[in-house]
Amino acid sequence: MKALIVDDERLARNELRRLLAVHPDIEIVGEAVDVEDALEKVAALKPGLILLDVQMPGADGFSLLERLEPPLPAVIFTTAYDEFAVKAFEFNALDYLLKPVDPNRLVAALEKLRTREAAAPAADGSTGPALRLALEDKVFVREGDRCWFVPVKNIRLLESEGNYTRLYFDDQKPQLFRSLTAMEERLDPRNFFRANRKQVINLTWVEGIEPWFSGGLLVKLKGGPKVELSRRQAQDFRERMSL
């Protein structure tokens, strides 16, 4: 697996290199010193794994995830001591390593990664960025101190809010720094449907459909809000559902 190391400290990068040397299946294809650098390197090298420092000058490790085009490569965070970040990781069951890195912890993290890769051989770096997101792919969202890796299949509804998109999943609805149009292009039209100008719904979450004013439809989503469909959209929707 191709790995990219992102850390602003040269010594910290060297240390990770040395620790990874005993894992021949991890090939370090590059190093980046901050988020801007990492964005370029990810685009050029398409790593399957990023070892990502949280504290970096300019923007932190989380903002790299926010700005990367999904599907995201696997990520292992590294941090010296950051209560906030560690909390965020626990919340998401993301993997993180505390510096100085314990080699045994690194082995465990990589092992977890390998089993996950074996189960879902999707998001390898080889997939082009223009590709649609599979239901198993994950989207990274951050709001305040909390962050989520949301599987696409869990997203019930996407709502446009200017340049942002509000995602509805589980009992959360954080904002994603992407326009709804940009998100829609990445979603599989077999699962996601543009209900109206502001909303895209996940068809697998549709619970009930009611007739609505002037030939429109009212779609109820499981555990979520109701969405109105105009007549034109309703026509499309009926065709899609009857297929």
Add this chain to the structure above:
Amino acid sequence: MTADPEAKLARAKDRLYVLCQVAGWGGLLGIQLFFERLSERQRMDGLHDASVITMVVLLGWLLSHYARPLVTRWGWKQLGWTALVPRVLGASIVLSLLWTLIGFGYIYWVVCEAWTSKFSPLFAMSLTAINGIVTFVAWFCLYFVYHTFERLRQMQVERLHLAASVKEAELRALKSQVNPHFLFNSLNSLRALIDEDAPRARESVTRLANMLRYSLQSGQLETVAFEEELRIVEDYLALEQIRHENRLRVRWELAQEGDLRHVPVPPMLLQTLVENAVKYGISPRREGGEIAISARVEGAALHLRVTNPGDLTGPANASAARAGSSTGVGLRNASDRLKLLFGDHATLTLLAEPAGCVTADVYIPLNSPAR
């Protein structure tokens, strides 16, 4: 209506005051009427007597009610016993005289009641006045006893608050001793340095040990010699330079006066300023920057100055704010400690100058013995 606990307490106190007034004067009125019934004098009809007594008691009530704001305005609640006793006596005499004069004046001049008593008017008035003095002294006693207890209770609450804030300050001081972020990052760099540059790694272990020992021990000291603090700052910067390499540049401007080395300073003070400078001036900047540290004697004070690139509008990015979940705690701690040690003689100020830089200035008195 309002949820403000202060306002709620004030309203409760007002209610208590009204209740006490009603109970006290009402009780007095009841007793007077009761004895009036018992005495079978029957000079006139009972209703007339009762109304006269009621009027007189109500007048006393009014007088005491208007005396209350004066007590507050004259600050009697803050006085001690010796000062209070003559004042209460005087006030009671004045109030009682007023009460007597207004009462007798109204009944015998305005209403023109006939004088039927066997005593002379002057004797009757004196008797009434003495009665009134006793009544008002009792009123003041009750009033001040209540306020004494109230003050005791308030003092207890304040003492609890004080104890809590002292504890908090101690905790904060303990917390500021070792910055875990710095510690673990340094250890991580050290691990890498062992293979890369063993002699430098060895040196760094010593420096880190110095720092840890100093920060553990200095917690018990009020002041240390400036040169000791300086050595620790040098160790700290050397360790940070391993991490940040050429991103961190340091310019020292130490006055060459011999006495500078022995000036007593609070431990970890300059260290806190420098750590802050690295956190906000170097860490968030990709290109890094220069930290200038100067120390010199100015008049009767030691002037320390630490300058770093940056601005005061806030942390340069969100990650700095996270790393410093303690945003500003270090400096506030330092400022608190200065105040504790030197009172108003020491100052710590943070300025956004020169352009594009933040400067921390500290003045510590040279001769003022600590505390």
